[in-house]
Amino acid sequence: MKARRDVYQAIADPTRRAIINLIAGQPQNVNSIAEKFDTSRQAISLHIGILVECGLITVKQYGRDRFCEAKLDQLDEVVTWVEQSRKHWVRSFEKLDQYLTEIKTKEDGKK
Amino acid sequence: MKARRDVYQAIADPTRRAIINLIAGQPQNVNSIAEKFDTSRQAISLHIGILVECGLITVKQYGRDRFCEAKLDQLDEVVTWVEQSRKHWVRSFEKLDQYLTEIKTKEDGKK
DNA sequence: TATAAGCGCAAGTATTTGCTTGCGCAAGAA
DNA sequence: TTCTTGCGCAAGCAAATACTTGCGCTTATA
Numbered sequence: 001m002k003a004r005r006d007v008y009q010a011i012a013d014p015t016r017r018a019i020i021n022l023i024a025g026q027p028q029n030v031n032s033i034a035e036k037f038d039t040s041r042q043a044i045s046l047h048i049g050i051l052v053e054c055g056l057i058t059v060k061q062y063g064r065d066r067f068c069e070a071k072l073d074q075l076d077e078v079v080t081w082v083e084q085s086r087k088h089w090v091r092s093f094e095k096l097d098q099y100l101t102e103i104k105t106k107e108d109g110k111k
Numbered sequence: 112m113k114a115r116r117d118v119y120q121a122i123a124d125p126t127r128r129a130i131i132n133l134i135a136g137q138p139q140n141v142n143s144i145a146e147k148f149d150t151s152r153q154a155i156s157l158h159i160g161i162l163v164e165c166g167l168i169t170v171k172q173y174g175r176d177r178f179c180e181a182k183l184d185q186l187d188e189v190v191t192w193v194e195q196s197r198k199h200w201v202r203s204f205e206k207l208d209q210y211l212t213e214i215k216t217k218e219d220g221k222k
Numbered sequence: 223t224a225t226a227a228g229c230g231c232a233a234g235t236a237t238t239t240g241c242t243t244g245c246g247c248a249a250g251a252a
Numbered sequence: 253t254t255c256t257t258g259c260g261c262a263a264g265c266a267a268a269t270a271c272t273t274g275c276g277c278t279t280a281t282a
Contacts, residue, residue, distance in 0.1 A: 063279060096180055
């Protein structure tokens with residue numbers, strides 16, 4: 001089964017994050033991007049393909065050039081998730097103690 | 112070479128994100144967490160290991176139980192990156208046109 | 223028109239993942 | 253003391269990654 005990549009996976013790779021940073025500041029074609037990395041053009045091309053797949057990049061073709069632009073709206077998903085997690089995150093050291101106390105109480109009740 | 116995992120990789124996996132959500136709301140031991148998923152306890156245990164490795168989870172041992180607590184401060188890194196990227200992100204359709212115009216101008220100059 | 227430049231498409235490979243299964247140890251319960 | 257939990261360790265595996273190399277199709281350029 002071909003796993004559809006999501007935004008989380010897209011930004012999990014440091015190279016991809018670097019590509020995003022690069023393009024966010026200045027849209028440019030594939031070769032220009034590839035030149036800034038130590039890997040082959042093809043490797044970068046694949047990363048770009050993934051980023052396009054998740055909608056973090058848009059490509060516009062002009063003649064033989066394919067210009068890549070950033071499209072960071074999708075990153076909302078990530079930020080939202082983090083914020084949600086934190087919202088529900090009651091500082092644990094309190095929660096845990098409370099939880100343990102509850103369990104303890106229940107057990108004492110059984111005895 | 113053993114790749115050291117970072118926070119981005121940690122949250123790239125949906126199961127791990129679910130574990131974080133779970134623990135954020137209520138710290139609990141490994142088995143309790145594992146019960147909530149369809150995979151084996153061991154699989155969950157491995158995920159927890161990874162999360163601990165990146166500091167997103169803390170484990171406290173009480174007798175034979177190992178309670179896991181969330182520790183979401185590390186997620187700052189992700190949010191910060193997203194925000195930074197966006198800060199530098201001038202809406203591309205403008206930037207690209209501008210860029211293309213510059214190139215065009217240079218080339219016309221050469222002719 | 224002959225070249226060169228910009229890219230994508232495989233095909234092949236070395237790692238890295240995410241899981242499973244089986245084993246064994248230590249801490250409570252009976 | 254014996255049985256039952258809660259867990260980690262380790263070996264084995266299939267699938268997913270990240271790359272590389274070589275090929276070939278278009279578009280510009282000389």
